[in-house]
Amino acid sequence: MMPQEITWPTNEQAIMIANRFQERTGFPGVVGAIDGCHVPIKAPAHNAIDYYNRKQFHSVVLQGVCMPGRVHDGRAFRVSPLYDRIISENAPLIPDNFHLLGDSAYPIMKNVMVPYRDNGHLSHMQINFNTTLSTARSKIEQAFGRLKGKFRRLKYLDMNVDNVARVITAACTLHNYIIRREGMQNFHIDVDEIQENANQGEPRLELFDDHLQNIGTQKRNQIMEDIY
Template identity: 50%
Template sequence: MVCVWVPAEQESFLSVGDRFGIAPSTAHFVYEEVVQCLHMAMDDYIKWPTEAKALESVNVFQLRSRGIPGVVGAIDGCHIPIQQPAGNPIDFYNRKGFHSIILQGVCDDGMRFIDIAVGMPGRMHDARVFENSPLRQKLVVERVLGPDRHLIGDAAYPLLGCLITPFRNTGHLTNAQVVFNTRLSTIRSVVERAFGLLKGKFRRLKYLNMGNRGLLNRSVAACCVLHNFLLQTEGEEEMAQDYDEAYEEPEGDADVREGGNQEGRVKREYIMGLL
């Protein structure tokens, strides 16, 4: 209960200790122990979808977008505010004017995380976070998605055969490109809602004042594990009561990438032609 309470509320370990009738040091020890257990259980709750689950997501996303096929999940980055780290604070000072680490998340149609990467400095761009994450290895090298499957992301990400992004808005988009971007946006927003739900349920993620970087990263991962567990047991409607409408997409991350590789361009043009 201590471990659930700490990320759910923005209280000090002194206050948590008083609430549960234990010493602050004991509360901290208990929290670290349980967070470590949740982190070890991450592969059981945050996992790549099976073929059956992937097909279910593809069908749901295609229905919601009115025609975009092959979408297994949506990717985005989320800033987790932290206290100024010792040693190298500049790398963690982001474009919005505060220190943070980045949570890169991929979620399915039900806002469940199927892949996360935690801990990159807040100053790092979404595209570079993706390039340095295990997910890129999984998608580009191992090709865990077939040629007719892909993730979707915003314009901050590179256009690849396995990662479809919108057309950059230069003010000269064709009607077909506008339709494509609009329909892509309707289903890509699911990952933003997932982050809003995560921060609404676990309010400590609005500011993690922990000096231990390892514990900080494990805490974020543990919250993602609990997020998936709650969606699995409570469902979306019950979880939505704690939705954080204040979540905003990181400023300055959109509309900076264009071009992409040939496979991505051909695939995007093909999908646009279907709409």
């Protein structure tokens, strides 16, 4: 069922999504929000330290792909197929005028918008941009809250680590299946999960490609002026 239930939007769907995001939040060009979500697991018998995260428990990171819990959200993004598809020159996954919204752990790119780094001297326009982005990006935190609220097993997976990705993928597939057919009225949002995921305070991953970051910075500055 996964290929039918977990899909990337077509260009036509992306336009509709972006229009809805802008109507509700005022942020233009958004085709989605990206984040990482820790799924606690039993300490693996081998290389357990790779799964021991900064919150001092063992986990994997759910971000479209499963990674050891020790991996920073931005690093998980950097080594994922999603990153390669976004920066592809031949067949980019996201058109130039669209983007994902990430938190402070992600790098600024042409197709990934993140908040301005708060150095204590942000302008009113930058603060407004950060607030607007945070409001729009909260959808991904709510999605993780619904996922763990519905499938309580994801609060702790006591199984061989080789099976963890299969269980998480099955839960995500069923999550989308139920919403497509029944809506979200039968989903309870795990508020603790939203609070746990918000403001994680992870340092931002810097890209080695300065060109990508410069293009993203210029685009962010233009969006900031447009929404102010």
